[in-house]
Amino acid sequence: EDKVVQSPLSLVVHEGDTVTLNCSYEVTNFRSLLWYKQEKKAPTFLFMLTSSGIEKKSGRLSSILDKKELFSILNITATQTGDSAIYLCADNAGNMLTFGGGTRLMVKP
């Protein structure tokens, strides 16, 4: 059974801080690792990672995958209050996505 574990469960930082969110996975038929941001409603897609060691970047957010050690990290630099959300990672093993439990990030002014 596929397993995705995220850490920490929750995090409180102040604006301007840099945060690193972790995602480890155990899957039998790995295709890709995805990151989502969830505010009040549905998750919105951030990144999809398929190749090890290649960083994906979008503004202040970046993510990288290590297929040998089976983990991914999501970095957010110069955090803003608008970054407050639940961040979900999921592995795509073919038929479906298996999600981790999420990291709840709160950014204080």
Added chain:
Amino acid sequence: NAGVTQTPKFQVLKTGQSMTLQCAQDMNHNSMYWYRQDPGMGLRLIYYSASEGTTDKGEVPNGYNVSRLNKREFSLRLESAAPSQTSVYFCASIRDRGYYGYTFGSGTRLTVV
């Protein structure tokens, strides 16, 4: 706007009542999914449909049934609601079972009392 549409957005049921959650997508996606999200649990897959005419169980299918009515629509039915089914339900679709991220509906918040 193109996307995944879920109805209703909110629902309160009494234990033992039945209801159907509706989901429709207009992106010509092949695969559709139903997830539930409980606090601290991430999203857990209930059922999915890889293509029109097929459905398969996910991680937590007990107490639910689904129908892939056509390529656009995928409904989730609770035949006899239980308090343990209180959750937020998300429908999602994807073009194919490949490398692309899901498109999610806006969710249905269901409370069973």
